[in-house]
Amino acid sequence: MTTGELKNWQSVQDEVLRRIHARQWKPGDFIPNEEELSREFGCARATVNRALRGLAESGLLERKRKAGTRVALSPVRKAILDIPVIRREIEGKGRAYRYLLLSREEAVPPPDIRARMQSEPGRKLLHVISLHMADGRPYVFEDRWINPDTIPEIHEADFERQSPNEWLVMNTPFEGGDITFSAISASAREMTILACKAHEGLFVIDRSTWTGKGVITSVRLTFAPGYQMHTDI
Amino acid sequence: MTTGELKNWQSVQDEVLRRIHARQWKPGDFIPNEEELSREFGCARATVNRALRGLAESGLLERKRKAGTRVALSPVRKAILDIPVIRREIEGKGRAYRYLLLSREEAVPPPDIRARMQSEPGRKLLHVISLHMADGRPYVFEDRWINPDTIPEIHEADFERQSPNEWLVMNTPFEGGDITFSAISASAREMTILACKAHEGLFVIDRSTWTGKGVITSVRLTFAPGYQMHTDI
């Protein structure tokens, strides 16, 4: 069967995907090398490379020099989650955003926070607690520690008007970080702030971000009951 | 200041990142076009393109034809989550994997499942419930519906030996799907199966996958207390 000329990398990728889904190329099989494919498709090898590279990045193909390219046996699928600013997330759902600063103080952090932020024992950090609301109802509760050493301008920030979440995103391009997703059961504090029932299951995101100068901030976002994080794969 | 010759796309990308982090190029700023940068760095335009394309995909740059390339104002960071087979996830943590089939039957699905799987009213689907254990303790509880119309070979699957999770990954390369993450509070059923206390917060993943023939499967994974999903950004 001839497939005609596939002149762009998208159509090459589509054709490769088609063959995998049609099980013409099965998991574990080696597929022809780039040079052969480029001859078959009537395009340059670079075009085939572009197509296959994408599929390898998404985990569907495994590529090794000398060995060749094979269809992944157990494809590790990758889900891509967008992490927008909370205000945008709420407004994006067509709901009215409101923000409330609950507290702002300098304090010595508890051991777990201190460890995550690699700050010295006894050193005070900025502790900001706030609430984001959608259509007047609590949406997510933000408990954040900020290291002023890595971001001195923080003292000029007005957290009455703008949430630390938004201020930091706009003012400190970070270089790296990590995110942890988990679930907790609502305790008295969450009950009060999020206006939920005792022991409701709550979705939690813990996030830390850093630059070359060290850890900037560590935050726990506790979402109101019913929150869902969704993505396509 | 001269940066010398940057001959590969990685070093070009690093240099661009450096300038953004050093706030030489600030959020909202336009950066020089590809042709200028390629002259400055002493490399081909394609090399600059490769470097900038990656940064645009990760959300740090915004590129538009004719307009040019600018540093994103509010970078929508993307977290990439690996979704491995559960057995691999457990074994990857150095823990002993065990799998238990709890039930397997043909049944008419409840309305929410039927809607998600786009199956006809009254049509029976395969319903498989199973438990994955790590070091002898419940790890995650798998409640899965499978549409035999889209994957007839399912009847040959031996779910006593291999979990539906693994069987499906190995046997049906899917074309698309969606994932939802949320939290619930443990009810009697979860208490029994996961051996946890009442009302503990549990992490939940709902996932559906499809091919051109329709929805293959829809699964709810309910994780034992303390489960965390982690990634770097």
Add this chain to the structure above:
DNA sequence: CAGTGGTCTAGACCACAAG
């Protein structure tokens, strides 16, 4: 050692969108 993917190049044309 040799075969495969990974990358760079110089040049070309195309597609989109701002003015």
Add this chain to the structure above:
DNA sequence: TTGTGGTCTAGACCACTGG
């Protein structure tokens, strides 16, 4: 209309790795 990114090409060399 025109400037910018998006892509393709043909060829070249490099880097890794299996045999």
